[in-house]
Each structure stands twice: as structure tokens, then as C-alpha cells.
Amino acid sequence: MQAWVIGNWKQNPATSHDVDLLLNDLLTTIDTKEQADTEPSNSRCQLMVAPSCIHLAAVSAHLAGSSILSAAQDVSAYSASVGAYTGDCSAQQIADAGATWTILGHSERRQYHNESHDTLLQKMIHALTQGLGVVFCIGETQAQYDAKQTLEVIDAQLLVVKDLLAQQPELIVSLSEHLIIAYEPVWAIGTGKVPTVSEVSQTHQHIKQTVTGFAESLKVMSVLYGGSVNADNADSFAADSMIDGALVGGASLKVESFLAIANAFSQAKG
Numbered sequence: 001m002q003a004w005v006i007g008n009w010k011q012n013p014a015t016s017h018d019v020d021l022l023l024n025d026l027l028t029t030i031d032t033k034e035q036a037d038t039e040p041s042n043s044r045c046q047l048m049v050a051p052s053c054i055h056l057a058a059v060s061a062h063l064a065g066s067s068i069l070s071a072a073q074d075v076s077a078y079s080a081s082v083g084a085y086t087g088d089c090s091a092q093q094i095a096d097a098g099a100t101w102t103i104l105g106h107s108e109r110r111q112y113h114n115e116s117h118d119t120l121l122q123k124m125i126h127a128l129t130q131g132l133g134v135v136f137c138i139g140e141t142q143a144q145y146d147a148k149q150t151l152e153v154i155d156a157q158l159l160v161v162k163d164l165l166a167q168q169p170e171l172i173v174s175l176s177e178h179l180i181i182a183y184e185p186v187w188a189i190g191t192g193k194v195p196t197v198s199e200v201s202q203t204h205q206h207i208k209q210t211v212t213g214f215a216e217s218l219k220v221m222s223v224l225y226g227g228s229v230n231a232d233n234a235d236s237f238a239a240d241s242m243i244d245g246a247l248v249g250g251a252s253l254k255v256e257s258f259l260a261i262a263n264a265f266s267q268a269k270g
């Protein structure tokens with residue numbers, strides 16, 4: 001199965017100039033590597049970057065013709081197309097900007113924007129019906145982890161997928177190609193702390209079993225790990241058969257570490 005390594009740039013970089021520098025560096029390094037390796041660097045690992053909304057159209061245009069996909073970090077819950085929703089960006093506008101995916105339900109959005117089950121269900125419906133793929137983030141807080149509630153929390157968060165299928169059963173056929181789950185323990189994000197590979201593996205197994213229970217076709221859905229993934233620990237996550245890729249924050253802002261992570265997954269899944 002092809003692996004995924006996705007860079008969530010969050011509210012970075014500060015300027016369009018810095019975005020261009022990062023992308024130029026990324027594309028040039030990949031190009032040089034491909035010429036040396038004779039094999040496309042993404043043949044076993046699909047790369048994607050999710051810039052801030054303000055940079056999305058420029059990033060998508062810059063990446064056009066390359067093997068790297070672009071994604072938004074969120075879509076409007078209120079309308080899939082247009083309307084009086086100040087500050088929002090719709091799924092249609094995001095697709096028009098050239099992105100093919102969106103992240104949804106990141107813990108920072110759940111925390112700072114109070115995103116609820118109903119909000120996320122609406123966002124997911126809007127994204128999928130506008131043809132965007134969805135990287136759906138789930139994960140427990142430190143307190144929930146300490147209280148051994150990880151699976152319980154994840155089960156509740158995955159109900160969005162169950163309800164999606166109940167409301168839009170026609171999506172079942174293609175959902176495994178348009179939905180990726182990213183398991184990101186909140187306590188591992190930006191902290192340098194990571195769960196053990198065995199913990200992640202067991203949680204991913206549980207996620208895969210749960211979504212397969214919603215629809216048999218979701219058996220092949222990719223489940224990524226996110227939270228302090230870096231060039232040093234990527235190998236160990238990549239070696240586990242339950243971990244289909246990584247959602248990377250901080251380390252995706254440096255080409256060297258982002259491509260080292262991609263290389264770890266590319267090698268392990270080859």
C-alpha cells in the first residue's frame with residue numbers, strides 16, 4: 001500500500017516569500033534526489049502539504065505538474081459553496097484554489113474553535129460532496145490518555161464517519177480513497193513526546209476495525225500517525241504495518257526533515 005506523508009504547516013510560514021522559498025527548496029531537492037535514484041521519490045509515498053488558507057491558491061499553482069498534492073486545513077461548516085459567512089472558506093472555493101484535500105477536526109481546531117461532532121459532520125459532507133478528500137484527525141488529550149480512555153475517545157470521534165455514511169450512503173463506494181484518518185494524540189503534538197510504536201499500532205488496529213465495522217469497504221482506508229514525528233523517529237513508525245504514513249507539523253517546515261520522514265515511509269512500505 002502506498003504511504004502518505006502530509007505536512008500540516010498550520011499558521012506558517014509568515015510571508016508569501018517564505019512559502020516560495022520552502023516550496024522551491026522542496027521541489028529542487030526532490031528533483032535532485034529523483035535524478036540520483038532513478039525512481040520517483042513518491043512512488044511508494046504520496047506527499048501532500050497543507051498551507052494556511054491565504055497561501056493555498058499560490059501553493060497549489062506552484063505545485064501544479066509536480067507529484068505533491070495540496071490541502072486546506074479546514075472548510076466552512078455552513079455552506080459548501082457561497083453565502084454570508086464572514087471569515088469562512090468553502091469547500092468549493094478550496095477546490096477552485098487547486099487543492100484536492102482538506103484536513104478536518106485537527107485538535108487545535110477542536111480546542112480553539114470548539115468544533116463539535118455536528119460541525120465536523122457538516123464540514124465532512126461539504127468537503128466530500130465538492131470532491132475534496134478529507135484527512136480526519138482524532139486523538140485523546142493527556143488527561144484522557146492517563147485515564148486510559150484513548151479508545152473510548154476515538155470511538156466517539158469516529159462516530160462522525162458512521163453518521164456520514166448514514167446520511168450519505170452513496171459515498172460508501174469511494175470513501176476509502178477519499179478519507180484518511182490521522183491519529184494524533186493531543187499530548188504528542190509539538191511536545192517532543194510520543195507514544196510507543198506498539199501503542200500507536202494497537203490504536204490504529206482499533207481504528208481500522210471500527211471503520212470496517214461501519215462499512216466493509218473502509219478496510220483498506222489509510223490511518224496515519226501524527227504528533228512529534230521527526231527525522232529520527234520516523235523509521236520506527238514506518239516499520240509498523242498498521243501505520244500507513246504520518247501527519248507532520250513542525251518537521252514539515254524544514255525540507256530536510258520532511259523528506260527524511262517521507263524517505264523512511266517510502267523505504268518501509270516498498
Ligand code: 13P
Nearest residue numbers: 008189190227228249250
Ligand atoms: P508536530 O509534528 O509539530 O507535533 O504537529 C503534529 C500535528 O499537529 C500535525 O497535524
